[in-house]
Amino acid sequence: MDNYQQFFIDTLPYLRRYARAYTGDVLSGDSLVRRTIECAHSLINYLQDDTDIAIWLFSIMHNITLEERKETENHPDNGVLDIDSSDMTLLEDIDPEDIDIVTALAHLPAEQKETFLLVSLERFTYEEASQILNIPVGTLILRLNSARKYLIKRLLTDEFAEVRAAQ
Numbered sequence: 427m428d429n430y431q432q433f434f435i436d437t438l439p440y441l442r443r444y445a446r447a448y449t450g451d452v453l454s455g456d457s458l459v460r461r462t463i464e465c466a467h468s469l470i471n472y473l474q475d476d477t478d479i480a481i482w483l484f485s486i487m488h489n490i491t492l493e494e495r496k497e498t499e500n501h502p503d504n505g506v507l508d509i510d511s512s513d514m515t516l517l518e519d520i521d522p523e524d525i526d527i528v529t530a531l532a533h534l535p536a537e538q539k540e541t542f543l544l545v546s547l548e549r550f551t552y553e554e555a556s557q558i559l560n561i562p563v564g565t566l567i568l569r570l571n572s573a574r575k576y577l578i579k580r581l582l583t584d585e586f587a588e589v590r591a592a593q
Contacts, residue, residue: 430470433479434463440548441483447543448491450532462487484548484558488540495536530580538573545570 441462446455465486473482531539544555545566556566 430473430479434466434483437480437483438463440480441487444484444543444548445487447531447547448540450528458487458490461490465490478554481550481554481558484544484550485560488558488560491536491540526581527577530577533580534573534576538569538576541566541569542573542577 438459441459442455445458445462446452449455449458462483466483469486473479531542534542540559541555544550544558545552550558552563552566552570556563559566561569
């Protein structure tokens with residue numbers, strides 16, 4: 427188990443970066459990482475010697491977010507957007523040029539966002555990301571292309587809107 431603990435520690439910064447980007451919130455991201463590590467510790471006896479710890483941990487995180495999405499679908503919040511002071515603090519810490527990217531990511535459907543972040547931010551291969559998400563590579567590529575098209579359209583549209591407003 428000691429060997430696995432070092433792998434957990436080594437993977438922690440990547441889990442945090444992904445979770446914070448996925449949730450759009452430092453506190454929610456850190457909470458997601460905590461739940462992931464807790465779950466991983468409870469399952470550690472099931473690990474095989476050849477298990478890729480990073481893929482395993484990201485898979486656990488994905489399954490947690492999937493369960494939360496299902497729970498949200500079963501108990502909708504009536505469309506009320508809950509923005510608290512921590513969300514505003516997060517935006518204050520972001521470079522103004524990056525706020526558009528953060529906002530665009532927040533509007534992506536969860537399936538596209540997680541695909542985009544795993545491949546573009548965490549640099550997993552298509553095969554690794556499809557393993558994490560438990561989907562075929564073809565589905566992953568479709569989601570990734572949809573995410574990229576949306577982000578490009580959103581960022582260009584917003585950029586053009588700012589240029590037009592300045593004129």
